[in-house]
Amino acid sequence: MKVKLAGFTVFSLVILMIVPVYADINNADLDKETFAGDDKFTISGTISDVDRLMLVASMKGPNGEKLVKNVISNHDGTFSFIPVDAGLIFKSQGEYTITVFTENQNIVNGTVIKLVYEKGVASVLPDYILELTKIGNQNIDETKELSFTASITDSEIPQLEFSLANQPTGAVINKDTGVFTWTPTESQSGGHIFDIVVKSGPLEDRETITVTVNDKPISTSEPVVKEPEPVVHSEPDTSEELGLAAFVDEAKDPQSYVDRYENEASYKKWFDDNYSEYSSIYQAVGLEEPLEIPAAFVDEAKDPQSYVDRYENEASYKKWFDDNYSEYSSIYQAVGLEGPEVVEPEVKVKKFGICGTETKLIEGVCTVIEKLNVKPWWQFW
Helix, strand or coil: CCCCCCCCCCCCCCCCCCCCCCCCEEEEEECCCEEECCCEECEEEEECCCCCCEEEEEEECCCCCEEEEEEECCCCCEEECCCEEHHHCCCCCEEEEEEEEECCCCHHHCEEEEEEEECCEEEECCCCCCCECCCCCEEEECCCCEEEECCECCCCCCCCEEEEECCCCCCEECCCCCEEEECCCCCCCEEEEEEEEEEECCEEEEEEEEEEEECCCCCCCCCCCCCCCCCCCCCCCCHHHHCCCCCCCCCCCHHHHHHHHHHCHHHHHHHHHHCCCCCCHHHHHCCCCCCCCCCCCCCCCCCHHHHHHHHHHCHHHHHHHHHHCCCCCCHHHHHCCCCCCCCCCCCCCCCCCCCCCCEEEECCEEEECCCCCCCCHHHHC
């Protein structure tokens, strides 16, 4: 018997393999940069695939606070979580992270948004690092100005604000330019520790520096004493050389001409214009010219005793005066002071002489010495 096998239609078995869809998050942002702790905020963004995928937003705080939200992306690849009540996550001050990732991603591959929560306000942290350029410790002497400029490593960061913390009295910094200036006083010697601070939005960096103020150096060199310029005295022409002036009447008191010269301006001018060959009115009338008191080198605004002190204590000054002002009897006369009274020492004259019998010279006088009346020895028996 023949068995006829029925023909089998062989169907290709098509195995439909459902391959998980992987997509990257292009961006994820909050709808506001800052918001209060009792406000609401929304997380939205886009993914690289237009298929609908579930996205997860994991929020963590500095003290273990945690909140997870889910959402399905739209057909166009966009997504937006329902508004989140900030009070559900922001409970303590510090730094928070929101990580957004797809259902097929690991959280470590997600997009991270960092925030800081301070004084009831949450702020999104920028994606750059704020860092001060190192300043280092400084040294300065008392009463000298210390100046430097604080700056940051990334000059592109906007809205910088510089400040100081725990700074010494008098130290200031320009909040916009970072220029620091300080002139320590004589009472501020020693070390001063304080902070240079820079902020940009919620970001902050600071450097603690020490400024050492040195005592003002004391000069050990001898002060330079400037000697007064010596006055060169030209030898005046004597009256014997020029003789009396033609206008002098020898029958008159020559002092009368001097008095007119000193008291009548017109007479003085007439003499100066017509008798310039004479050094003075005194020479013209045959009188000795009186000394100028105080001398020409004396500054009347100074204490005249200061000149006396220099004369008595500085050998070079004494020599200068003695060489150039020998016409003065003393430094006292030259500066217009009365000289000290000179007390002549008492000289005791020893008196001597020859005195007669039974006398003795006592203080220059022969004095009788009383003779004791002594009885002969036999009279005591």
